[in-house]
Amino acid sequence: MKRTKGCAIRAVFAVAALSALEMAAAEENDARARVNAPARVAIAPARQPPQDDAGRLVVTVTGFKPAVAGTVEGVVLIPCGTEEREIGRFGIFPQQPFAAGNNTKPQRFGFALPAGCKPSQVTVRVEPSAGDGSGAELVIGEVAIE
Amino acid sequence: MTTTRRTVLLQGGAIGAGLIAANVSAVRALAATKTPPVRRSLQGLAWNDPIVATYRDAVGIMKQKPANDKFNWVQLANFHGNISTGFRYCPHGDWYFLPWHRAFTAMYERIVRSLTKNQDFAMPYWDWTASPTMPEVFLPEKTPDGKTNWLCVNEDGRKRTWPPTQPMPANIVGPAVLSTILNASPYEVFGTSRPAGQNSLDPSWITGGGGVQGTLEATPHNQVHNNIGGWMPTAASPRDPIFFMHHGNIDRIWALWNLKHQNSTDPLWTDMPFKENYLNPDGSFWSPKVSDLYVPEKLGYSYGFTQTAVVASSARTMTLERSLNAVLGAKAASNVEAGKVETAVVENNKSATPGAALALKIEVPQAALQGVVRSAPVGSGFDTMDFAAAREASARGSRALAILRNVAITDPSTTTIQIYLGDEPVPADASPSDRRYVGSFAMLDHGGGGHGAHGDHELPSFVLDLTDALQKVYGSAGTIPGTIGLQIVVGNETGNGKVGSATPQRVEVVLVSG
Ligand SMILES: [Cu+2]
Numbered sequence: 001m002k003r004t005k006g007c008a009i010r011a012v013f014a015v016a017a018l019s020a021l022e023m024a025a026a027e028e029n030d031a032r033a034r035v036n037a038p039a040r041v042a043i044a045p046a047r048q049p050p051q052d053d054a055g056r057l058v059v060t061v062t063g064f065k066p067a068v069a070g071t072v073e074g075v076v077l078i079p080c081g082t083e084e085r086e087i088g089r090f091g092i093f094p095q096q097p098f099a100a101g102n103n104t105k106p107q108r109f110g111f112a113l114p115a116g117c118k119p120s121q122v123t124v125r126v127e128p129s130a131g132d133g134s135g136a137e138l139v140i141g142e143v144a145i146e
Numbered sequence: 147m148t149t150t151r152r153t154v155l156l157q158g159g160a161i162g163a164g165l166i167a168a169n170v171s172a173v174r175a176l177a178a179t180k181t182p183p184v185r186r187s188l189q190g191l192a193w194n195d196p197i198v199a200t201y202r203d204a205v206g207i208m209k210q211k212p213a214n215d216k217f218n219w220v221q222l223a224n225f226h227g228n229i230s231t232g233f234r235y236c237p238h239g240d241w242y243f244l245p246w247h248r249a250f251t252a253m254y255e256r257i258v259r260s261l262t263k264n265q266d267f268a269m270p271y272w273d274w275t276a277s278p279t280m281p282e283v284f285l286p287e288k289t290p291d292g293k294t295n296w297l298c299v300n301e302d303g304r305k306r307t308w309p310p311t312q313p314m315p316a317n318i319v320g321p322a323v324l325s326t327i328l329n330a331s332p333y334e335v336f337g338t339s340r341p342a343g344q345n346s347l348d349p350s351w352i353t354g355g356g357g358v359q360g361t362l363e364a365t366p367h368n369q370v371h372n373n374i375g376g377w378m379p380t381a382a383s384p385r386d387p388i389f390f391m392h393h394g395n396i397d398r399i400w401a402l403w404n405l406k407h408q409n410s411t412d413p414l415w416t417d418m419p420f421k422e423n424y425l426n427p428d429g430s431f432w433s434p435k436v437s438d439l440y441v442p443e444k445l446g447y448s449y450g451f452t453q454t455a456v457v458a459s460s461a462r463t464m465t466l467e468r469s470l471n472a473v474l475g476a477k478a479a480s481n482v483e484a485g486k487v488e489t490a491v492v493e494n495n496k497s498a499t500p501g502a503a504l505a506l507k508i509e510v511p512q513a514a515l516q517g518v519v520r521s522a523p524v525g526s527g528f529d530t531m532d533f534a535a536a537r538e539a540s541a542r543g544s545r546a547l548a549i550l551r552n553v554a555i556t557d558p559s560t561t562t563i564q565i566y567l568g569d570e571p572v573p574a575d576a577s578p579s580d581r582r583y584v585g586s587f588a589m590l591d592h593g594g595g596g597h598g599a600h601g602d603h604e605l606p607s608f609v610l611d612l613t614d615a616l617q618k619v620y621g622s623a624g625t626i627p628g629t630i631g632l633q634i635v636v637g638n639e640t641g642n643g644k645v646g647s648a649t650p651q652r653v654e655v656v657l658v659s660g
Contacts, residue, residue, distance in 0.1 A: 056335065058358050070307075071372045071379065073318075088326075088361060089317055091368030093238060095379035105342075105356035107239055109364045110335065112326065129315065129373055130307060146358075 031140045035072070035133035038125040044144040055145045057087065059124065061107045062100040063139030064092045070131015071095055074138055076111055078119035087111045089127075092138075099139075106141055113145065182443055183268035184450035185394060186522045188281045190617035191270060193290060194624050195520075198283050198297075200267045204258035205387045206296035216429050217257060220385065225423060226250065227381030234381075235423040239355030241415055243363055244337045244400050245439040246352070246423070250384075251393050252445045253424040253432065260427035268447045271394030274370060275324050275526035276614065278313035279581060282622035284388050285310050290624060297387045299376050306386070307375030313579045318369045324527045327362045328403055333410040336403055338363045340414060347418055367396055398525055401442055401449050405531040409440060451528065488514040488657045497647040498563070498634040503572055506632045506653055514657035516626040517544045519616050544659045546612040548584070548632060550650040552605035557646030562588040562637050563608075567615040569631035576635070581618040584632075585610045605651070612655070630655065 033039035043057070059076055066072070074090045088111040092098075100106040113119075122143045126136050191198050208219040215221065227233040237246050255269045272281050284297040299306055308314075317323065330336040334357070341356035359368075370392055372379040377386040384390075410416070419435040426432045442448055490510045498504035521544040548565065555561055565584040566572045576583070587608050612630075620626060632653060638645045 056358075071369075071375070073369055073372070086317075088365065089369065090359065090364040091372045093368035093371050093379065094232075094381050094383075095372045105239075105354055107355065108358040110339075110358040110360060112330070129318075129369065130375070 033074070033124045033126045033138045033140060035126050035128060035136060038077075038123050039138070039140045040121055040123050041140050041143045042121045043119060044142050046145050055113055057111045057113050057119075057122065057143065058146050059090075059109045059111070059122065059143050060141035061092065061109070061138055062141040063098065063137070064107075065097050065135060065137040066092075066095050067128065067131055067133045067136040070133065071129045072126050072133045072136040073129050074109070075125040075127050076109075077123040077125065078113070078117060079121070080114060080117035080119065084123065085114065085117070087114065100141070110146075181450070182446050182448050183266050184448050184522075185268040185398065186270055186450075187273045187276070187525055188270045188283070188391060189273060189277045189523050189614075190519055190521065190621040191283065192520075192624050193283045193295075193622055196264070197267065197270050200262050200264045201258060201270070201387070202283075202289070202296050204261045206294065207261045208257075209296060216425060217261070222254070222257070222425070223382055223384040225425075226384045229380055229382045232381045233353060235353065235420070236381075237352050237355070238363070239338065239359055240341045240351070240357035241334055241338050241410065242352050242418060242420075242436070243367075244396070245436045246420060247393050248397050248400070248439050248442075248445070249420060249424055249432070249434050251390050251397055252447065254384075254390055255447060256427050257425070269390055269394050271398055271525070272388070272391035273395055273398075273523070273525045274314050274319040274366065274392075275321055276523065277581075277618060278316070278319055278579070280306070280308060280310050280374070281388070281391060282310070284391070299386050299388075301376075304376045304385075306378070306388075308373050314366075314370060314373060316579075318373075319366045321526065323361065323365055324399070325530055327360070327366075327399060328406075328527050328530050330360055330362075330403075331407050333408070333415075334358075334360075336360050336362060336407065337400065340412070344414055347414065349419075349421065351414075352418065352420070362396065362399060367392075395525075397442075398449050399527060401451070402525070402527050402531050404440075405451065449525070450522075486659045488659075490655045490657075492653045494650055494653060497649040498636045499647045500636060500645040503566075504634040504648070504650075505569065505571075506634070507569070507629050508632060508653065508655050509629050510655055510657065512626055512628045514544075514659060515546070515616070515628075515630070517659050518546045518613055518657055519620050519626055521545070521613070523614070523617060543613075544657075546616055547656045547658070548610045548612050549607060549654040549656065550610070550634075550652075551607045551654065552651040553608060554605055554649045554651075555646055556648075557644045558588075560638055560643030561646040561648065562586055563648045564635045564637060565610055566633040566635065567612065567619050567630065568633070572633050572635055582615060584612055584615045 031039050031041055057076070057078070059074075061074070074092070075086060076088050076090070077084045077086050079085075088109075090109040092107065098104055098107075124138060124140050126133060126138055128136070186197070188198075205219065208217055208222065211218040213220065225234060226236045235246070236250065237243050251269060255267070258269070259265050259267050286295055287298050287300055289295045327336065334340060338359045339357040341351055341354055344351050371383060374386070374388065377383050378389065416437040417435060419433060421433045422431040424432040424434070439445065488511045490508050492506055492508050494504075494506065496504055553563070555563070564586040566576065566580065566582045567584055568582045572580075572582070578586075616630070634648060634650070636645055636648050
């Protein structure tokens with residue numbers, strides 16, 4: 001996949017702007033994602049080898065806090081070659097707080113892995129689709145290839 | 147210079163350049179069998195179309211019923227869920243998501259038929275891939291005749307918040323996402339998987355979630371709900387009448403997927419009953435199990451995949467009806483014998499320049515234009531799943547084409563030409579997500595330098611399909627104009643090089659009735 005110049009430049013800016021915030025977030029808990037503070041999660045070793053060589057990445061969300069106003073979505077990225085590639089987006093529906101526990105199961109989302117990508121970690125961003133997303137938080141549990 | 151498909155870049159509704167080779171597929175006779183009412187896209191449906199009017203009337207009847215009536219609007223929504231207590235019967239995040247919501251939408255469709263005594267009614271759907279802005283007939287508080295628009299949400303604190311003119315983002319509803327969805331297989335990857343650990347048909351497995359959501363549920367389903375705002379991001383989402391437009395499209399995508407893929411055959415899925423989860427129009431409970439819900443026609447509606455006159459945009463590039471080929475092949479559209487083809491012609495000597503769009507007004511036969519605006523579009527994704535059928539069907543629908551004849555382009559290697567519909571000036575930052583966008587073209591290969599001074603036979607001509615843009619711009623209005631505006635805008639996609647001008651010698655609008 002070829003990237004346009006515009007995208008490449010935007011990506012560089014994003015990384016530069018985020019690094020300080022990301023480090024702060026990582027110290028606290030690296031599986032919590034907020035706007036401008038993505039979660040980086042190592043991919044758990046496969047329980048059984050995926051059927052084809054691509055397989056599917058399953059992201060488990062164990063908790064969610066909605067934004068004070070507006071709506072957010074999760075964006076899933078993996079390193080592939082020299083770039084970080086978006087492999088999909090998910091919404092938490094209903095857009096209401098939840099925490100996995102006794103009566104509440106975690107929410108799980110599957111994404112096809114592009115052929116030739118063998119990631120060992122995943123980045124989950126919180127992105128506002130309406131409003132600025134402040135107050136929103138995704139808690140990421142296990143990430144595995146199935 | 148000769149123009150071939152290889153020397154031009156065509157996007158959006160731009161479907162051809164030069165003379166289009168005959169590529170005519172047989173027109174299959176409409177199947178004579180009686181089929182249930184066909185659910186159609188909202189695109190092109192006016193506020194006073196019988197389908198929209200019937201649904202609006204029925205929602206009004208339900209909203210005005212006594213609070214304890216079985217068919218009261220809020221009572222019915224409670225089968226799905228409630229603001230204070232959350233989801234009730236509806237599954238999300240497991241493999242019952244699709245069949246449960248198919249039956250839920252069919253229940254409303256039957257109740258609408260019964261309340262309005264209109265047995266021909268079929269629930270329309272919002273094809274957010276083809277028309278990503280909010281359906282207009284759901285937005286105003288009053289209909290143009292001054293009555294309450296029951297399709298609008300105006301409860302305090304529950305109004306929709308998504309801006310009416312902002313498209314749902316392509317990374318949620320666009321063609322690439324739809325293609326990922328339609329190519330996902332098997333069923334549990336497409337339509338969300340079973341809950342981890344499920345080992346029985348106990349109904350607690352229906353509503354607990356715990357499966358892995360496929361792209362269909364995770365991405366457009368969840369995020370269109372959330373983005374709309376108001377009731378829609380909540381467990382009480384069916385209180386917004388747009389819910390059934392959204393779930394109709396989700397259901398249609400499942401039916402499309404079934405053109406190529408098999409449902410799960412696991413008895414833990416096929417045999418699960420949804421006991422007393424729905425009402426029949428007579429007020430008794432309807433308790434289907436999953437295997438009762440495979441085939442829309444058995445539930446009293448159809449998406450018309452096999453016999454409706456439909457047009458698929460990418461299929462259009464492959465199939466042009468015989469009469470259309472005659473139009474395209476003629477020196478001028480007026481040379482073509484009439485019949486089901488009507489044409490309007492404007493001669494032109496003005497140019498679209500970097501500073502100013504070329505705006506043309508073209509008088510068109512109103513009845514033929516109405517036929518185009520109201521013709522049922524094929525839903526997005528159909529051509530992905532059954533290209534041959536889409537191609538055959540494309541020979542039948544009504545549609546409108548614009549032919550830009552003999553277009554002189556200066557600086558052709560650095561100039562892109564975009565076409566928009568309407569008279570309002572196109573803003574500088576307009577893009578293909580604008581509902582008035584028709585298509586664009588650019589020359590890739592251009593031996594011989596500038597083209598301004600060449601004779602007729604050397605200048606390229608372009609064909610654009612206006613049908614989608616006409617439906618998006620005029621579809622929700624009750625009246626169809628007798629004049630349409632076309633705007634030709636020159637630009638440059640790379641930001642490098644000089645933007646030239648474009649001067650078509652003649653613009654023809656061709657209306658073909660299907
Ligand atoms: Cu839903």
